[in-house]
Amino acid sequence: MTTTEVFEEHRSLLNGVAYRVLGSANDAEDVVQEAWLRWSRVDPTEVDDPRAYLVTVVSRVAIDRLRRAGSQRESYVGEWLPEPVSDLPDGAERAELADSVEFALMVVLETLSPLERAVFVLHEAFQLPYAQIAQAIGRSEAATRQLAKRARDHVRDRRPRFEADRAERRRITERFLRACLEGDLDGLKGLLTADATLVSDSGGKARAPLRVLRTAHKVGRFLTAITEERNVTRFLASVGVDGMDDLDIRVTEVNGGPGVLAFAAGDAVLLLSLDVFEGRVQHVYLLVNPDKLSRLRAVDPS
Template sequence: MRATEVFEEHRPLLNGVAYRILGTADDAEDVVQEAWLRWSRVDPDGIDNPRAYLVTVASRLSIDRLRKASAQRESYVGEWLPEPVSDLPDAAERAELADSVEFALLVVLETLSPLERAVFVLHEAFQLPYTHIARVIGRNEAATRQLARRARDHVRERRPRFEADRAARRRITERFLRACAEGDLDGLKGLLAEDATLVSDGGGRTPAPLRVIRGADKVGRFLAAVSRERNTSRFLRSLGLASAAPVHMEITGVNGGPAAVLSVEGVPITVLTLDVFEGRARHVYMVANPDKMSRLRAIGPSRT
């Protein structure tokens, strides 16, 4: 019984580590389940530091799975984005950890190698010492520090810290959503940085751009176009939903930050998240792959 209690005490932490390394909640849960199987085979009384042991196991399993996933994602249809979640996998942890799971950061972490990503997550998000991380990844401390420095520099280059607080970002997201819903091209362009990009993940399951759209004008025109009824109907039909069903839009918490979630009959169909700098959206991320909607709370009226 003690072994189960110890593991359950650490489950939120393990989920948090695995999700940040992998970017998908399903894979994270698989890793945690495998960690449980390994934990169940050892004598917990012989483990001096259960937290360190379990984090090591979950991290190594996540790295192995990420290596395999990275190869599979090379054949993914279109751009691959992380799986959005309404509830953080580690909600029981400190509130400040929310910043390390924000969607835009997870997108940048996708550009790191599996080892770089693991080192960054374990040190920057969970403040594990380099001596521990070195044992996790099987490298010496000097090599581990070098991986961490390379990862930090890469993230800093691609991901400056937010200049807007969450309240300001929510206001901009609300204005952005309203402009999208109204097909207001001028309004959208006014909220986009000149070098704005839109990255869309439909996974080949829904009509979505296969390549990154660049520039405020092109991004605005695309978003204004998809708000038109004929495109919305085609999109809904591709999901097997009634094309006449109304689309419900709501700003809600996704990955610890504000996001626009579109749903039909209570079923989330699209998530829009913004990367906001100097009061404008520099990056727009649109997840429309139905396989990545399962971790979002139902929004709006459900089917009757």
């Protein structure tokens, strides 16, 4: 195969690694492009394992970029949430990798160090052996195993595994949306855990709380308030949309799971993602930064 053919064979894998490490599809594309530039300068006949070589390059470039992003995010307006995606691979690969891009998990990965996050992604999402991961991140295998254990423990403590299947989570999401649109505060509070939180990400570019809301009452009261027509109009105006005529709100698939997407004039303007555990909503993630929503399209969950 040619140099280009070899790279294209592994592009999906490289995009997947970069996105999970960075939490940004735009940054992931930049990292994969950098990997291509480096690969194009290499004599492929001198590379014993192109897949391992390319994963190493992407991992190292992504780690460096994530370290730089840390200081940039300190000046970010309000809370920072990952950039969601709706275009996962089709077929068996979609089912296999969907859990590793669940939006709630991506939020937890933001709390890991760059090295911990890379090791977790490479081992848990892509099942790479520790010896290969150690080479990719430039650490000993023993140190890599220790990083993996810390990352797993941290994720387990912060992110309980889903007990509900996707169908049940979709039903809960639909009930949640219906309660929001009907202004049913009691209904919302019944779906939320007592200590529920709402984290919103606007980047200062749309109307949204800059601080985390806590307790079922506060979260429910906010969500019922923002669906009132005057507040919807104000929100749409803040993202440059004039009027509600083209507003389309639906439950669809985002990051491999159900989410609420709102479209206006054909563009996604809001994402509501729910962290469901034991039949109730623990965390609500509200993303309204237009820069992070530009890639989203409605996906048929079938």
